[in-house]
Amino acid sequence: MRVYADLHVHIGFSNGRYIKVPSSKTLTLENIIKTAKDEKGLNVISIVDFLCKDVIDETDKLLDKGKLELKDGSLYSEGLLIIPAAEIELRFCSNDFHCLIFFEDYEKLKDFRKIIKTYFNQIDFSCPVFRGQISDFERIVSSFGLLAVPAHAFTPYKGFYSAAQRVEEVFKKIEVFSIELGLSADSKMVSYLCDVQKRSLLSNSDAHSLKNIAREFNEVEIEYVSAKDVIKSIKENRIVANYGVNPKLGKYHKSYCKECNSSFNLKSQDLILCPFCKSNDIVIGVEDRISWLYKTENPVEKPPYFYTFPFELVQGFGQKTIQKIIDVFENEINFIKSLNNGTFKNYNIDENIAQKLVRFMNQDYTVKFGAGGHFGRIIFE
Structure with missing residues (x-):
């Protein structure tokens, strides 16, 4: 069977306390679950703040109340699978980067936290x-049988490739089965990179708000709806398709000068200067970063990457229009699937909206590129 999974979602507020600052008090475990099921249409979600005691305590309370179910180590809410995970910060050669770890069993997560909490600041x-x-981290990951995935690997802030050039430089004792693309990159952009040839690619939202859940998500072939089987499918490269925002819209797609606010492509990694004002205060864009990494002449074909519809970045799509679309399609994933296969034309949609959707599907629009922490925008001219 195939499921739709967003495997990188943050909790902002749990058990009466902020977990992630800044964030909204509405970004709670229960609201995330409701949004993922009812508004987004996901089958699987992974929440990456499960090392926090408050999140564990809140989960236990929901289990006691019967709002969550624990079966064979996996957490469920009315058919939605919730995979416990953590996003942690590691250091390699004085450079920090983020890495996701996924747990097959909720009770083992609790054991893990008790044993390793002395290794962490602000757990x-x-x-x-x-x-x-890194060797300590690898030993722990190996002993607990965890899946480790470099998070938002190509982004300039805490992305894996802002710290290293190759996976094997950093991880020498564990196998890295997958890499998370992050905003501003898709599978086509990285298809020639040596590191991705034998690894699955994940497109996850890294959502810090309810509206951004499933902004990126994955279509995964699995045998059973369980944490163990989803993780097994990632290891076996059984990602059927990736879905995400057009990378040109990503807020780190182009390189950016913080001095004169210009965006551009760098000509060389040896001379990182703004071509306009000659400042060296540059945020290196994902497009440039990828162009500098090790490549192969014979890339392996990756699963298709379909563009989601970033409502807030598209000219002419306000909240009323968004609600009209969701009312017709019931949830966002139904809408995205219909948009990519063209069947949205069979639905009763306002003609003006339908025309813009056709243009979006045909990529008949102008893109204002994203850069320097600022999202791009789709403009219909």
Whole structure:
């Protein structure tokens, strides 16, 4: 069977306390679950703040109340699978990067936290810092049988490739089965990179708000709806398709000068200067970063990457229009699937909206590129 999964979602507020600052008090476990099921249409969600004691305590309370179910180690809410995970900060050669770890069993997560909490700074907040060496991290991951995935790997801030050039430079004792693309990149952009040839690619939202859940998501072939089977499918490269925002719209797609606010492509990694004002205060864009990494002449074909519809970045799509679309399609994933296969034309949609959707499907629009932490925009001219 195939499921739709967003495997990187943050909790902002749990058990009466902020987990991630800044964030909204509405970004709670229960609201995330409701939004993922009812508004987004996901089958699987992974919440990456499960090392926090408050998140564990809140989960236990929901289990006691019967709002969550624990079966064979996996957490469920009325058919939605919730995979416990953590986003942690590691250091390699004085450079920090983020890595996701996924747990097959909720009770083993609790055991893991008890044993390793001395390795972390601020373990009860989002994205705790690992204080040991990479070799310590690898030993722990291996002993607990965890899946480790470099998070938002190509982005300039805490992305894996802002710290290293190759996976094997960093991880020497564990196998890295998958890489998370992050905003501003898709599978086509990275298809020639040596690191991705034998690894699955994940497109996850890294959502810090309810509206951004499933902004990126994955279509995964699995045998059973369980944490163990989803993780097994990632390891076996059984991602059927990736879905995400057009990378040109991503807020780090182009390189950016913080001095004169210009965006551009760098000509060389040896001379990182703004071509307009000659400043060296540059945020290196994902497009440039990818162009500098090790490549192969014979890339392996990756699953298709379909563009989601970033409502807030499209000219002429306000909240009323968005609600009209969701009312017709019931949830966002139904809408995205219909948009990509063209069947949305069979639905009763306002003619003006339908025309813009046709143009979006045909990529008949102008893109204002994203850069320097600012999202791009789709403009119909």
